[in-house]
Amino acid sequence: MNRREFLILTAAAVAGCSTTAPDPVSPAPKNRLVNAGAVSKYADDGVYARFRNQGFFIIRQGEKLFALSAICTHKKCKLVTEPDRSFSCPCHGSTFDPDGHVAEGPAKRNLPVLETFVDENGDLLVRLSAA
Numbered sequence: 001m002n003r004r005e006f007l008i009l010t011a012a013a014v015a016g017c018s019t020t021a022p023d024p025v026s027p028a029p030k031n032r033l034v035n036a037g038a039v040s041k042y043a044d045d046g047v048y049a050r051f052r053n054q055g056f057f058i059i060r061q062g063e064k065l066f067a068l069s070a071i072c073t074h075k076k077c078k079l080v081t082e083p084d085r086s087f088s089c090p091c092h093g094s095t096f097d098p099d100g101h102v103a104e105g106p107a108k109r110n111l112p113v114l115e116t117f118v119d120e121n122g123d124l125l126v127r128l129s130a131a
């Protein structure tokens with residue numbers, strides 16, 4: 001093998017390496033607790049999207065305070081909130097009502113309600129579970 005052939009083979013090998021698949025996204029740790037801060041921060045009715053990137057919304061509906069998954073049940077895109085407090089998926093158009101029930105597919109499953117606790121300091125803890 002001459003120098004030219006060596007360089008061509010090396011370049012081909014490097015090019016082959018660059019077409020490898022990207023690193024897979026790490027799965028969310030199972031049963032991780034997220035401290036969402038003082039319950040008093042969620043006194044007003046509405047959807048609190050501060051934790052969307054961690055995979056959930058906090059919702060206050062009168063006396064009810066709960067956490068809904070922010071991940072579409074179709075193919076796991078992150079949902080966005082709508083002015084009427086419903087949710088929509090930017091990937092394929094599924095919509096969910098303010099309680100997380102499927103309003104329009106292709107998603108077929110409702111959004112999971114995540115387990116929540118209030119700790120001794122009055123903080124809301126949300127348990128993330130791997131879907």
Ligand code: FES
Pocket residue numbers: 072073074075076077089090091092093094105106107
């Ligand atoms: S991922 Fe949400 S509709 Fe497909």
